[in-house]
Amino acid sequence: MSKKVRLRFAPSPTGGLHLGGVRTVLYNYLFARRHGGDFILRIEDTDQGRYVAGAEEYIIESLKWAGLEPDEGPQKPGKYGPYRQSERKAEGLYEKYAQQLINDGHAYYAFDTPEELEAMREKYKTTENPSPTYNHELRRKMRNSLHMDPAEVQQLLKAGTPYVIRIRMEPGQEVSFTDMIRGEVSFSTGTVDDKVLLKADGMPTYHLAVVVDDYLMEITHAFRGEEWLPSAPVHIQLWKHLFGLDKMPHWAHLPLILKPDGNGKLSKRDGDRLGFPVFAMNWTDPRTNEPATGFRETGFLPEAFVNLLAMLGWNDGTGQELFSIEELIGRFSLDRVHKGGAKFDYEKAKWFNHEWIKKLPASSYSAQVLELFKAQGIHIPPTSLIRPESPDPTKLAEVAASLPPVVDDPELGLGIAAVIPTLGPTLTPFEEVLELVKERCHLLPDFVQQAGFFYKAPETIDIAAIKPKWSDAKNTFFVELVRQLQLETNWDAHSLETGFKEMAAAAMIKPGDLLMPLRVMLVGGKFGPHVFDIAAKLGRGETISRIKHTLGLLEA
């Protein structure tokens, strides 16, 4: 009987949640869901000096937005709490393990002050070895319980002298483990330094906390970024000394997300420099007041965000790139995760968002688009936001007509009623408008440009697009058009187009020469959906008023 799969994401609440962090969450989440396990959020707030107000809430909110909510966490305590390491420390969870390590000879007290450590690094720094570490050789020269008189150690301890507890890494051993992504990875103990386990303030470092907590929380699989690989031997030794290697979770070190140009880890700075978000949501550092934009506020859909992150380092081998979270859960596997880092490509990211905007019904993002319209001072009449009670009858008839005969077979019990659900939820008039333009929108704010003119007359008209080819005959045509539109009885795209073309024929002008001017009059420029669809949605009054307005501009 194998244990229940349990994974955790253990961020440090020091700032905004980075792309790479969300991807780590995602892989954790997908693996947990795929194997019917639990996904846990644990806050690594062991460094009091780096605590940032609001960061924890921000992380939780980001996960919520992305739809990657934990099964257990500070907000949703389970049986393995508390879920903040500061609180776990308060319960004394770590000291006893550090003490055990000392008793067993796997750790020791070190009394060196930060200044002494600094002096040591300076003293032993050479061109050959620019970063000397506190290791099995250098510790002989330092003030620790391994190389001091036991009586002196006791005396210092009794006197309350500040100390840290360091792991004792002895040379001569090979530490190896099987990484789920990289396979066999090994280190020799002689090259690993004596990492601090327990700090002078009594808080554990990440190294101690991660193994103690993973053990206590019964974590079965631990995924983290590749930058953690070098400290893996420390964690493995700790597992070996404290709980036994057989209890250790399976490790997977995820490849890094790299900056698009050049090399190196993607940072917030790169986003600022190149003009794209790096954090999940907007984040302002409370200490510096430095703002950073988020994917959410830039107009990414959570579905697209998750999708593009999943593909940054993983694929299912079929070439499929568009996946819903459910599909990802069904197909995700660690052995298809890349070993090498991936450069982040913002153009591709926008492509994913575009695909999801097209794929999802406008109703799934209309609320957010509505806010964007409001922010731009574009008022949407309340009647446009009311969802019709039943499906549009014309649409229903259309679907009925397209049905294959077998569907109406009474034997099968299928009729038009069976098809109604496939129409999906009905859309509000506002959402119908969004549907009309969504294939032109990569980011949510694009809707303002692409659909704003439906609700607000364009502020500027691209007269230059009309004027060079303008003529008295065309002017006459549009004056007559206004008159005809006032009389039009069937205000729908098809009738409007038919009437328009008949008039053009009568006036002996090619319709093509008239369509562009009409478009510019209605939307202000050379863009947008079919011009008669626009007129149909705009309604008689607004259509006529916009034509008249531009006609006035052309006269001037």
Added chain:
RNA sequence: GGCGCGUUGGUCAAUCGGUUAAGACGCCUCCCUUUCACGGAGGAAUGAGGGGUUCGAUUCCCCUACGCGCUACCA
């Protein structure tokens, strides 16, 4: 410097010894469209270098180069 990890088009990448080395983004051309898109067709563009192993290497091994990560009482 040491240690570790990595390296297929500009980018994301498939290939698990034998292929004309997929596909996608972006770019270019054309078609559709009396706008912009969407859609469709096509194009340019890839195995870091050197040794092995093998009948045969992008694929397995070694070396080199390059890149990245770590080298804190930060995570």
